[in-house]
Amino acid sequence: MSVKSKIFSAMKQIAEEQKVTLPPLEDDLSLNETGFDSLAFAILVARLEDELGIDPFTVAEDAAFPSTLGEFVRAYENVPA
Amino acid sequence: MFPPDIIALRQYLGAGPKDRTISDARHSVSLTDMIQHSCLAGGPSELSGRSVLLATSGQLLSALAMIELDGIARRMLLCPPDLDWDCLQVLLERADIDTIVTDRPLHRSSAGKYVVIGVDLPERRAMGSEVDRTTEWLMLTSGTSGLPKIVRHTLDGLSGAIIAEGPARHRNATWTTFYDIRRYGGLQIFLRAVIGGGSMVLSEPGEAIAAHVARLRAGGVTHISGTPSHWRKLLMSGASANFSPDYVRLSGEIADQAVLDGLARAFPRASIGHAYASTEAGVGFSVDDGREGFPAHLIGQNHAGVEMKVVDGSLRIRSRRTARAYVGADAPPLADTEGFVDTGDMVELRGERYHFVGRRGGIINIGGLKVHPEEVEAVINRHASVQMSRARSRRSPITGAIVVADVILTNGTNAERHERIRTEILGQCKDCLAAWKVPAVIRFVERLDVTAAGKLARTDA
Numbered sequence: 001m002s003v004k005s006k007i008f009s010a011m012k013q014i015a016e017e018q019k020v021t022l023p024p025l026e027d028d029l030s031l032n033e034t035g036f037d038s039l040a041f042a043i044l045v046a047r048l049e050d051e052l053g054i055d056p057f058t059v060a061e062d063a064a065f066p067s068t069l070g071e072f073v074r075a076y077e078n079v080p081a
Numbered sequence: 082m083f084p085p086d087i088i089a090l091r092q093y094l095g096a097g098p099k100d101r102t103i104s105d106a107r108h109s110v111s112l113t114d115m116i117q118h119s120c121l122a123g124g125p126s127e128l129s130g131r132s133v134l135l136a137t138s139g140q141l142l143s144a145l146a147m148i149e150l151d152g153i154a155r156r157m158l159l160c161p162p163d164l165d166w167d168c169l170q171v172l173l174e175r176a177d178i179d180t181i182v183t184d185r186p187l188h189r190s191s192a193g194k195y196v197v198i199g200v201d202l203p204e205r206r207a208m209g210s211e212v213d214r215t216t217e218w219l220m221l222t223s224g225t226s227g228l229p230k231i232v233r234h235t236l237d238g239l240s241g242a243i244i245a246e247g248p249a250r251h252r253n254a255t256w257t258t259f260y261d262i263r264r265y266g267g268l269q270i271f272l273r274a275v276i277g278g279g280s281m282v283l284s285e286p287g288e289a290i291a292a293h294v295a296r297l298r299a300g301g302v303t304h305i306s307g308t309p310s311h312w313r314k315l316l317m318s319g320a321s322a323n324f325s326p327d328y329v330r331l332s333g334e335i336a337d338q339a340v341l342d343g344l345a346r347a348f349p350r351a352s353i354g355h356a357y358a359s360t361e362a363g364v365g366f367s368v369d370d371g372r373e374g375f376p377a378h379l380i381g382q383n384h385a386g387v388e389m390k391v392v393d394g395s396l397r398i399r400s401r402r403t404a405r406a407y408v409g410a411d412a413p414p415l416a417d418t419e420g421f422v423d424t425g426d427m428v429e430l431r432g433e434r435y436h437f438v439g440r441r442g443g444i445i446n447i448g449g450l451k452v453h454p455e456e457v458e459a460v461i462n463r464h465a466s467v468q469m470s471r472a473r474s475r476r477s478p479i480t481g482a483i484v485v486a487d488v489i490l491t492n493g494t495n496a497e498r499h500e501r502i503r504t505e506i507l508g509q510c511k512d513c514l515a516a517w518k519v520p521a522v523i524r525f526v527e528r529l530d531v532t533a534a535g536k537l538a539r540t541d542a
Contacts, residue, residue, distance in 0.1 A: 017507060018516070038448060042479040043521035050522060057478035065478075 003052065004073050010047050014040055027070030034069065054079045089152025089212040090236060090275060091115065097278020098253060104300060105141045105283040108202060112148075112275070119207035120145040121182065122199035126210045128154050131180040131196070134173060136160045138185055140262050140283045142200045144271055146182050151236055152212035154180075158219040158231065159263040162286065163533045168228060175409040176219055176231055219408055220265055222360050223534035232360055232404035232415065239268065241402035242356075242364035243276050245385040251304055251328065254279040257297055259307035259315075260535055261286075265360040266333045270306050279304075294320040306330035308535040309340045313469040316340075317492065321347045330367070332356040334536050335437040335455050338373045339462035345371060361415060362422040363402030365389060373459070374436035390421065395441055396428050397421040427453060443539060445473075448480035452518040454539065457484055460513045461520075466490050466502050471529050471537055472520060486520040489529060499525055 001009075008025050011034070015022045020035040036044070049055040056075040057065060066072040094101075094116050101112040119125055120142060133154045137143045143159065150157050158176050160169065166188045173195075180196040181187065187197055218239060221229035256274040260267030262283065274281035282300040285293065294315070297305070305326045307315075312331060315321050329344055329351045336355035344353050356367035357375070365387055368375050380389050387400040399421045407415050416422045425442065428435045439453025457472035469489045474482045490502065503523050510519040530538035 017511075038479050039483075039517055042447075042477040042483045045479060046475060046477060046483055046485065046521045055478065058476070 003076050006051060007044075007048060007073055007076060010044055010051065011036075014043055014047075025069060027068065027073075029069040031067060031069060031072060048076065052076060087152060087212060087215050088236070089216075090272075091148045091151065092212070093276045093278070094148070096248075101278070101280045103141065103144055103274070103281045103283065105139060106285040106288060106296060108141060110141065110145065110203060112280070115145065115148055115203060117206055117208075118203035119149060119205055120200050120203040121149055121207075122201070124205075124207040124210075125149045125153050127198060128180065128182070129210055130155050130214070132176065132178050133157045133180045133182055134160055134169075134176075134178045134195075135263075136169075136181055136183045136185070137200060138162075140267075142184055142202075143263055144281075144283070145203060146200050147271075148275065150182075151216045151218075152214065153210050154216050155214065156217035156219055156233075159221070159268070161221060161261055161263045161533065164221070164229075171228060172221070172231060217405075220263075220268070220360055220404075223264060223532070223536070230412070231408040233406050233408050234363075234404050236272075238363060238402050238405070240272050240276055241386065241400065242269070242358075242367075243273050248273075248277040251277050251279065254304040254328070255282060255300060255302050256280070256304045256306070257282040257284070257300070257302045258305065259284055259311035260333075261533070264534055265358065266306070266308070266535070269332075269358065269364065270304075273304075290315060290318040291320045294324050298324055302326060304328040304330070306332065308333040308531075309336050310334060310469070310531045310537045311535050312340055312344060314531070316343050316347055317468045317489070319492065324348075326351050329353045330356060332358050332367075333534070335439075335459070336373060337455075337459040337462055339459070339467075341371055341373060357396075357426075359424055359426075361404050362398040362424045363400060363404065365396070365398050365400075365424075372434070374431070374434040377430060377433050377435055380435065388421075391428055391430075391435070392423075394427045394429070396424045396426050398424060445482050445484055447477075447482055447484065447517040450515070450517045452484055452515075454484070457486060457510065457514065457518055457520060460510050461486055461488060461506055461523075464502065464506050464509060466494050466498070467506070468492075469529055469537075471539070473539065475522070480517075483521040484518060485522040485524065487524050487526045487529060489527070490525055 018040050056079045094112055099113050102109045103112055131154050135143050135146050135157055182198045182200050184200050215235050218234040219231050256270050256279055258267050258270040262268050262271040282302050303326055309331055329348055354367045354369040357365040366379055390397050403422045427438045427441055429438050439455040444451045454472035458470045461470040468491045470486055472484055472486045475485045477483045532538050
């Protein structure tokens with residue numbers, strides 16, 4: 001499974017737990033439009049760290065938090081495993 | 082300056098049946114014989130007015146020495162087994178110690194600095210010294226980091242709850258505790274045995290739980306006390322099957338409904354009580370109705386000499402059972418100007434009952450919203466397949482921290498059921514807790530560490 005599909009599957013799982021209806025997941029979807037609040041993103045980042053072994057937002061001190069779903073996924077893809 | 086009616090610990094030895102004993106895994110000593118015997122080389126008279134460190138390898142010799150020294154020594158510092166020498170040296174200075182009672186060779190840097198008195202099983206006959214003072218009992222706090230604080234008690238304060246209940250309430254009991262008796266929780270049980278005319282079976286470090294329980298059964302233990310963590314371990318082990326005590330007591334940590342119910346199922350014959358006590362605040366109260374928390378009417382009134390109030394969410398206690406003071410040159414005050422000790426234990430009123438929610442220092446801050454790990458654990462522990470859990474903080478780049486939980490499942494839980502159990506636990510948490518308190522991640526683990534004081538280890542607290 002690709003990093004991207006792992007991220008999407010984790011998001012769907014959290015959306016279900018948090019009773020959030022996700023819009024279609026596309027690269028230019030703004031993170032605001034996902035319906036996730038900061039807690040949901042915190043849960044997502046923690047679970048992805050367990051699954052992928054990386055937390056790209058803590059590794060780099062100056063990491064800007066992404067604004068679109070595509071940027072979010074790339075943050076994971078660009079970290080050398 | 083001393084009240085004329087000092088009652089020293091050994092004056093309770095004559096009470097109760099003649100065959101009272103105190104034992105560990107290797108030895109059994111007659112408590113009744115202790116009236117005329119001494120465990121101290123040279124007898125107790127050498128220790129009159131001394132400031133004594135009790136540093137024995139096992140609990141039994143400490144127990145015997147406590148009986149002999151109370152009313153004789155100026156003060157005695159009870160030394161738990163896990164203290165390293167560097168730490169101890171600082172504490173000895175602070176407590177103004179001049180004499181060490183020990184069965185071990187001493188660290189060489191202490192040579193000449195202290196009078197050293199040997200201690201052994203009480204085989205020599207000795208006349209007890211005259212009880213002529215109120216001995217100060219010094220104990221160490223069980224904090225997890227840094228140098229422990231030394232708190233000063235008197236026997237009168239330490240035994241306040243026992244005397245108030247009526248020592249005869251548990252006549253002919255044989256007591257035991259998972260605690261070490263050189264810590265507050267364990268000392269309470271030792272004092273219950275001595276003052277109440279009973280016997281005692283001591284715990285043994287490193288003893289396997291099945292062997293331990295077999296020894297408790299062989300020793301005829303009727304009354305037993307431990308922390309909820311101790312009890313969960315026992316329930317988990319299955320070793321409780323053939324053990325049937327009359328009285329089961331919990332203290333030292335929050336007793337949640339799951340552990341109370343678990344004990345009620347495991348020990349249908351026993352009366353089960355949970356007590357609130359701390360090294361500093363002494364014994365506050367005990368609750369025997371099998372429900373978590375405590376009745377709200379205990380707050381704001383004087384119950385058997387204990388007054389409690391809640392300020393800024395934390396429980397405050399004033400009574401003669403609290404420690405007298407912290408010991409040392411620039412020790413902070415132990416109580417406020419009105420004599421109330423701030424326990425640092427946070428409580429919440431729900432209906433007619435107060436519930437403990439956690440320690441003030443243990444709060445997890447999730448983007449400004451707070452949660453006590455203990456309140457999350459209490460909900461997780463309600464799941465039938467959960468034996469024990471620990472909620473903790475995990476740093477988050479988004480909210481600063483999030484809650485995660487480590488969970489031990491009951492024996493024999495099929496790994497195929499893990500995902501379903503995880504979903505059920507999360508659902509349970511969602512039903513009972515605010516969204517930020519629900520664990521972001523649940524991990525199933527084989528074990529959780531418990532500290533030397535019998536409490537769940539909380540590295541982030």
